Amino acid sequence: MTQNKSDIPSYPHRDLLGIEGLSPIEISFLLDRSEAFVEHNRQQTSKKLDTLYGRTVVNLFFENSTRTRTSFELAAKRLGADVINMTVESSSIKKGETLIDTAMTLNAMHPDVLVVRHSESGAVKLLSEKVNCAVISGGDGSHEHPTQALLDALTIRRRRGDLAALTVAICGDVVHSRVARSNIHLLNTMGAQVRLIAPKTLLPTKIETMGATVYNNMEEGLKDCDIVMMLRLQKERMQSNFFPSTREYFHFFGLTYEKLANTKPDALIMHPGPMNRGVEIDSEVADDYGRSVIREQVEMGVAVRMACLETMCPIGNDDKGASES
């Protein structure tokens, strides 16, 4: 924590592994910290701060992701930290033991923050238990992707002022989506109404127990909602065929102006990217910057990651991290 944060509500966790379990105050704390960085990042002059000068952030990606890695790298460098990128191909590691060995190896090098992405749910948590530095999840399997949910929330909050009274429809490949899970947790915690719209084959069983209303039809599900969050069709995660063709998928579940007509007139369109244009979203709709905030989401991503890195990175003689591990 930085020195001048002593009078604001503290964030009491060493790590950020998911949204589940965070309180509304903790989420708001991270969003408020992020807010400050948005304008900072827009100025024409030097955007570099020295908040994390001399600190080392390691991007440990067991699953390739140019966008998320770049966003974290940029965020860390803007705060003055040194960044080390490690992309570990899943083919070159044996699971379980080697993950732990990698964690312990890195830990012995005394980094300040580990940003970890892994293709298996739970792997980031497992790794976090073996190190005594802060760990921020960059997404694990189909479990959680907490910084994505935070950047989505920041985007919505800046446009709508408050999350509480909104109806948010999350549409598409819910079963494979860590983005959906993190957003369901966050939106529920902040008092929004969550709807899930997907074909039955792309919905996990008992998903209603997470606190969402389920629809299998876009027209019904989108009715009067404030926010439409489209999900990327995770073709690479599909073990079998979940629907006959992408053409048919687009017909029933792709976001078009026709289907959009069911939402409130000013409903925002969101997508975590990268988009499959013409599959889950019509290209024109995606580029309709009167309503689509897809570019803003990317921009908020850097601000949110700066806030998370600044919050998690222990400063000076604050030894919270060590005592909790």
Place this chain on the structure above:
Amino acid sequence: MTQNKSDIPSYPHRDLLGIEGLSPIEISFLLDRSEAFVEHNRQQTSKKLDTLYGRTVVNLFFENSTRTRTSFELAAKRLGADVINMTVESSSIKKGETLIDTAMTLNAMHPDVLVVRHSESGAVKLLSEKVNCAVISGGDGSHEHPTQALLDALTIRRRRGDLAALTVAICGDVVHSRVARSNIHLLNTMGAQVRLIAPKTLLPTKIETMGATVYNNMEEGLKDCDIVMMLRLQKERMQSNFFPSTREYFHFFGLTYEKLANTKPDALIMHPGPMNRGVEIDSEVADDYGRSVIREQVEMGVAVRMACLETMCPIGNDDKGASES
């Protein structure tokens, strides 16, 4: 622009996408700026400046190139900028739309300069139209490779004083070569005589209209020339067979001492690298540092890229970049 450049002729473009269209004054401006960095880079003490401190340069390479990427990375870091490398494998992207999405994603992160290399001609320009930061081409398809032509020009100018009265022979795989195109533009603009020497299968149609004399025979083409620029045989770009064998190619078009005897006695030997030794150039000729300036070209590359980054990167309240985009 740095503060002390107000009294020198300004470079009026936001981007550097090619040499075509640049005026002699603009080319000389970039070469003059480069000149200052050559000695700077040779000193034994710290070579780091703070001209671009706090700025972010993104190396966005859709085509792998360790040499060019390293040269840009070194140049940016020497100027104090932060560098983020993004290598996007062509296999993982769908062309067209995804290029634009990548551009817009990066743009939303507010970088200061994008250095872009792409395997398709025109892709860098297309991308530049979608962003509001400066874009420097690191080479696109067989279109242009402007910093290569600038570094070649700097190398020649430092050795010969002036480009104007020189005869330059560009030899080899002209049809696939962006290096050739950028050099033809630059040399013509600066008043040099350009010759192209290649087998007919490696020459684009109507290449004479670019302002070059064409030869299909090395002995004739090299006669009395001042500079011999060998091109890399772009085997990876060849869709079909352009000549029977590399052995036969070397016999007719490989640069040997025998063929060199036709040039002026002090003609310089150049190659953009990496070389196919024994294919387009004899190994001994390449290493004859009395005449070969191949190592100098690499050295000039860092200086030229420093000049380009310094020139394109908008500083302080100079909002030229934004107003032009």
Place this chain on the structure above:
Amino acid sequence: MTQNKSDIPSYPHRDLLGIEGLSPIEISFLLDRSEAFVEHNRQQTSKKLDTLYGRTVVNLFFENSTRTRTSFELAAKRLGADVINMTVESSSIKKGETLIDTAMTLNAMHPDVLVVRHSESGAVKLLSEKVNCAVISGGDGSHEHPTQALLDALTIRRRRGDLAALTVAICGDVVHSRVARSNIHLLNTMGAQVRLIAPKTLLPTKIETMGATVYNNMEEGLKDCDIVMMLRLQKERMQSNFFPSTREYFHFFGLTYEKLANTKPDALIMHPGPMNRGVEIDSEVADDYGRSVIREQVEMGVAVRMACLETMCPIGNDDKGASES
């Protein structure tokens, strides 16, 4: 050399290509320098120094190694240097000539230190002869891995105070191991007794001439030794089958508590990593942090690489590097 090192014994070599040929005073000099960085790296506050501010360290890896590259990168950044990573896939280079061209290309960019790893023995030395900056080997073929031997020595020295009177058993795949070779040189030079324990198929011929006692049986070889260094089974280097199965290998040469019972009661267990758990070492033994110092080795690695980079990187008007090259 830094200014305040004028009164301590100087390290008289431009490069660190291997341990062979280093004097006890030179090895102790590097270990003493490393020692200072160990505590530095453990502090909670900023670990960044400005010793190498403005210097460029290039990690040139012709063989992939996330661990070693990360350790060097972290070390260089902690000293304030800029780091450029170049991973050159062996498939993309033709041997010999291209190695030299890569060296000359990099040299022309005026880096301060090159850290080089290569899959062929001798390649790093060959490359060092073509450049006029300092070269530190990150391991070459089955020849040497000098920083690994130094970090092993630092780990032992901190635990045992002195290397001189110790008996060290190096066990396993000696024939493919540059770690073994560098350690044999270092331990012999510092006055330790070296034993090699391996099946005959994993021992090079005439290895005794290096100054080591050879055993083909773990129980005998481990008897009363102070240090057990396990080697990674280099499966990727094996051209043919050296033993029937990993299961049989573990039975005869895997380190278990049963075999450990033969050593001195407080013998340290070491492994350069990454471990093949259940092949050359029992998983429980590896994690027995009463005796296993495997994590400490990784930690010492960063300190040793900081010391080597600081020592080899020419500072200010000290032109030793240039005059020797």
